[in-house]
Amino acid sequence: AQSVAQPEDQVNVAEGNPLTVKCTYSVSGNPYLFWYVQYPNRGLQFLLKYITGDNLVKGSYGFEAEFNKSQTSFHLKKPSALVSDSALYFCAVRDKAAGNKLTFGGGTRVLVKP
């Protein structure tokens, strides 16, 4: 069965410092990988996705993520964090070999301090 792990419940970072949110996955076939962000009492917003091609994917609001097949990871990064980046971040994986089911990680709360 496919799964997604976000090992950190919370990440604290100072404004202006690099931000990394970790995600590892397990699938039987080739993964489609997604990152979403959620602000309080709102739905999830799509940030970026990896389907195929370049391992470094660029998305919205200056975020990027690197697909690493050997480490089965898809970590989200931002070179310089903003206070407004404080939110809940979800990694998700879809495996076409498993009927295209989308599985979400448990989420990582990011707190950017001024």
Place this chain on the structure above:
Amino acid sequence: DGGITQSPKYLFRKEGQNVTLSCEQNLNHDAMYWYRQDPGQGLRLIYYSQIVNDFQKGDIAEGYSVSREKKESFPLTVTSAQKNPTAFYLCASERGQGNSPLHFGNGTRLTVT
């Protein structure tokens, strides 16, 4: 603007009552989903529908029911059989299955006392 509308934003019910959450989309998306979000547990899939008049159970369908009579609408009923219904419910839609991202509504927070 195209999007997904969930209503109401907050809903309060007494235990033992059924309640229906509304989800409407004007994105012309074929697939629609209902997720439940509890603190520390991420999103769990309740039901999904890929086409009109067809839907499948997700991971936690017990105590819930849905219908998909129109492409635009995918209401979720939380029945009295759901043992712990208090949660944040999210509706999403998708153009097709595979590499398209999901579009989410802003959720309905249901509190049952």
